[in-house]
Amino acid sequence: MGVQGLTSFMEENGNILKDVHFRNSKLIIDGSNLFNLLYFDSGLDQSHGGDYDAFEDQVCKFFKALRDCDIDPFVIVDGGSDYTDKKFETKKTRAQSRINTANSLSMGLQGSGGVLPTLIKDVFKQVLSSLKVPFAQCICEADQDIASLARSWNCPVLSNDSDFYIFDIQAGFLPTSHFHWKKVSMQRGSSIRYIPCKQYTTTSFCRHFNINRQVLPVFAAMLGNDYVKLHNMGVSLRWEEYSSMEGRFARFDGLLNWLARFQGQEEALDSVLRLILHGNNRQKMDAAHQGLSLGIEEYHLPPSCLERFFNDGVGPGPGRLPEPLRVLPDWTLLPLMKGRLPSCMVDVLLLRRVMQRVQVEDPGLPCGNNTSRPVRQVLYGLLLGGRRADHSSQRPPVDDVEEYYREGQYLTSSMVEAVLPSAAEQMQLDTLHQAPRPVQLEVFLETLGVSQSTLSSVPPHLHIPVAVTCYWLRHAHPLPDQPLLQALLLGLVYGELCRQRKSQRGFMGGPVLERLRGLIQRGRRSLDLGVAHAYSQWQCCLKESLHLNQLLCLPLAEPQCAWLYKGTLVHQLVTKLRGGLTPDSLLMGDLCSGQLYRAILGAILNSHDGHEAAVIPLVSGPRRATPPSLTQPLDDLTAHLHILALEEDDDDGVGGGSKAKPEDDLSWTLVSVRTRHKSKDRFNRARNPEFSRKQGRIGWE
Numbered sequence: 001m002g003v004q005g006l007t008s009f010m011e012e013n014g015n016i017l018k019d020v021h022f023r024n025s026k027l028i029i030d031g032s033n034l035f036n037l038l039y040f041d042s043g044l045d046q047s048h049g050g051d052y053d054a055f056e057d058q059v060c061k062f063f064k065a066l067r068d069c070d071i072d073p074f075v076i077v078d079g080g081s082d083y084t085d086k087k088f089e090t091k092k093t094r095a096q097s098r099i100n101t102a103n104s105l106s107m108g109l110q111g112s113g114g115v116l117p118t119l120i121k122d123v124f125k126q127v128l129s130s131l132k133v134p135f136a137q138c139i140c141e142a143d144q145d146i147a148s149l150a151r152s153w154n155c156p157v158l159s160n161d162s163d164f165y166i167f168d169i170q171a172g173f174l175p176t177s178h179f180h181w182k183k184v185s186m187q188r189g190s191s192i193r194y195i196p197c198k199q200y201t202t203t204s205f206c207r208h209f210n211i212n213r214q215v216l217p218v219f220a221a222m223l224g225n226d227y228v229k230l231h232n233m234g235v236s237l238r239w240e241e242y243s244s245m246e247g248r249f250a251r252f253d254g255l256l257n258w259l260a261r262f263q264g265q266e267e268a269l270d271s272v273l274r275l276i277l278h279g280n281n282r283q284k285m286d287a288a289h290q291g292l293s294l295g296i297e298e299y300h301l302p303p304s305c306l307e308r309f310f311n312d313g314v315g316p317g318p319g320r321l322p323e324p325l326r327v328l329p330d331w332t333l334l335p336l337m338k339g340r341l342p343s344c345m346v347d348v349l350l351l352r353r354v355m356q357r358v359q360v361e362d363p364g365l366p367c368g369n370n371t372s373r374p375v376r377q378v379l380y381g382l383l384l385g386g387r388r389a390d391h392s393s394q395r396p397p398v399d400d401v402e403e404y405y406r407e408g409q410y411l412t413s414s415m416v417e418a419v420l421p422s423a424a425e426q427m428q429l430d431t432l433h434q435a436p437r438p439v440q441l442e443v444f445l446e447t448l449g450v451s452q453s454t455l456s457s458v459p460p461h462l463h464i465p466v467a468v469t470c471y472w473l474r475h476a477h478p479l480p481d482q483p484l485l486q487a488l489l490l491g492l493v494y495g496e497l498c499r500q501r502k503s504q505r506g507f508m509g510g511p512v513l514e515r516l517r518g519l520i521q522r523g524r525r526s527l528d529l530g531v532a533h534a535y536s537q538w539q540c541c542l543k544e545s546l547h548l549n550q551l552l553c554l555p556l557a558e559p560q561c562a563w564l565y566k567g568t569l570v571h572q573l574v575t576k577l578r579g580g581l582t583p584d585s586l587l588m589g590d591l592c593s594g595q596l597y598r599a600i601l602g603a604i605l606n607s608h609d610g611h612e613a614a615v616i617p618l619v620s621g622p623r624r625a626t627p628p629s630l631t632q633p634l635d636d637l638t639a640h641l642h643i644l645a646l647e648e649d650d651d652d653g654v655g656g657g658s659k660a661k662p663e664d665d666l667s668w669t670l671v672s673v674r675t676r677h678k679s680k681d682r683f684n685r686a687r688n689p690e691f692s693r694k695q696g697r698i699g700w701e
Contacts, residue, residue: 008248018199048525050567052561055562080345081355118359137336163299219259328346370477402414403416443555444556469485494512
């Protein structure tokens with residue numbers, strides 16, 4: 001991101017960066033850059049879908065280090081795409097690069113760059129909230145807002161984006177690569193702590209190269225940033241001729257020497273255009289003029305709405321937004337900035353386009369995002385006023401949404417129809433937040449194909465993961481086998497135990513937690529692409545369901561995503577379960593863990609009402625003795641589940657319904673029987689024709 005090669009050039013001229021002991025200051029943090037740094041620099045898993053609990057631990061340690069040094073952080077994350085769409089080609093290039101990296105990882109190789117897990121941004125925002133770290137999600141991309149706030153507050157920016165070498169920020173820029181937060185130090189003879197780091201200012205840079213800071217944006221645009229690349233236009237200028245040095249940085253040095261003669265941007269830009277015209281035709285010069293102007297414009301700093309947001313807790317007034325962004329309803333602006341609405345809605349409303357996240361999958365199978373497409377279609381329908389699945393709606397048709405995703409090893413796109421379930425027939429985006437809570441809940445449940453009673457026997461904060469798992473079992477391709485489901489649910493139990501251990505003093509975790517941790521520590525990190533593909537689909541379904549729930553104003557409690565999936569554990573569990581290990585043996589000795597596992601599994605197995613394939617639990621083979629902890633009646637389960645629920649969760653979505661029935665054994669065989677077609681199934685198939693295959697005989701036998 002940013003100016004190509006500029007970070008390396010700064011490292012080569014190290015005397016521009018000043019060593020400082022940073023403490024007792026406000027700090028504006030590029031949040032999107034930070035969660036990339038914390039995940040990749042910690043060496044966390046990329047191939048198995050991610051280890052979110054370990055990532056949360058890194059985030060907590062980072063902000064503890066800031067707190068120990070009296071540093072007040074303000075985190076700003078990217079929102080939707082730039083509404084001018086200037087970076088679209090750059091985004092496509094990066095998406096293809098991530099596909100290449102994911103493909104390398106799928107073969108056990110290390111690709112260039114990295115692949116972030118699907119839920120990383122959701123986890124990051126939730127951890128910031130739990131730590132009470134002030135943060136904002138910008139409506140669009142964040143760089144200009146970050147720089148504008150830093151200039152207004154006269155405090156530095158923490159990032160690794162080389163664009164911040166160009167923005168005119170008086171207090172400077174702290175590159176994260178030199179921000180040694182793990183090495184908090186103390187001043188001699190005192191208890192004052194600080195973080196050793198390096199600081200950059202445009203003043204030191206311009207003094208070193210004897211140029212006017214007004215021409216820095218021209219310098220960046222000429223080198224090539226996210227908005228303009230002259231070499232792609234067929235324009236080539238030999239700046240090395242103006243340099244006395246040799247090597248890879250002669251181009252940088254020569255351009256700076258050439259720019260030293262100018263006092264302002266217009267003068268420098270006019271001279272550049274004359275050079276371009278000298279060796280090219282008028283058409284190329286006009287294209288270069290337009291591209292350079294756009295590239296330079298990105299470093300202008302308009303007033304930011306972030307200062308008012310952090311000081312007064314208010315969002316931008318509609319009148320302060322650029323005209324294209326006024327398509328966003330007034331009620332969405334503050335929740336968007338608080339990170340409580342998905343930023344993808346900006347791209348849908350403005351650009352009718354969504355770029356899907358890349359994961360490590362089986363490249364020979366369809367993209368895992370295809371499985372969650374019906375959920376996204378409802379999201380698009382709510383945003384755009386979509387058509388009914390049976391096309392009987394009298395609403396005028398809307399534009400479809402263009403989705404970019406992996407097909408094989410390449411980036412491709414297709415048009416996806418915006419669709420509404422029957423429960424959302426009267427909903428309008430402008431008043432979506434005023435819809436009755438039962439209606440919002442009905443839309444969510446109908447989209448995922450689950451009933452309210454299905455979820456009644458599990459803790460409220462696990463309603464969404466359970467509903468998603470029900471949906472995944474019906475729509476995933478290939479269809480998941482029994483060990484995949486068992487491992488996923490054991491992962492949920494593990495997450496609950498870890499969450500309790502972190503939030504409750506004196507909670508030790510017990511034998512189940514120790515067994516599962518032992519599997520992680522002893523397990524080999526080999527990759528089964530079939531398992532990776534199945535769980536990639538599950539995470540895609542979870543992400544889209546979380547976003548749908550947010551758009552519907554949280555009819556269901558939002559789960560803490562860090563505790564829902566641990567890739568290195570569930571992959572190892574699948575291997576062990578396929579080798580003969582049973583859930584019974586892993587859950588022995590802990591009543592609550594066994595009850596939670598059985599409650600979730602019972603809810604999933606009894607979610608077949610209204611679907612074409614009904615799943616019936618049977619005892620597999622000779623009946624084995626079951627550990628006493630797993631044969632306890634579930635009549636008293638509700639009390640235990642309330643303990644498991646998050647303190648901040650309230651039961652505002654679901655109530656009533658029958659409890660899951662106890663079963664004699666956890667090693668169930670699942671078979672399916674055909675039932676009559678239901679209207680909801682016709683709705684699901686209409687949204688995504690490739691999922692209309694027959695679902696009979698999906699049995700795990």
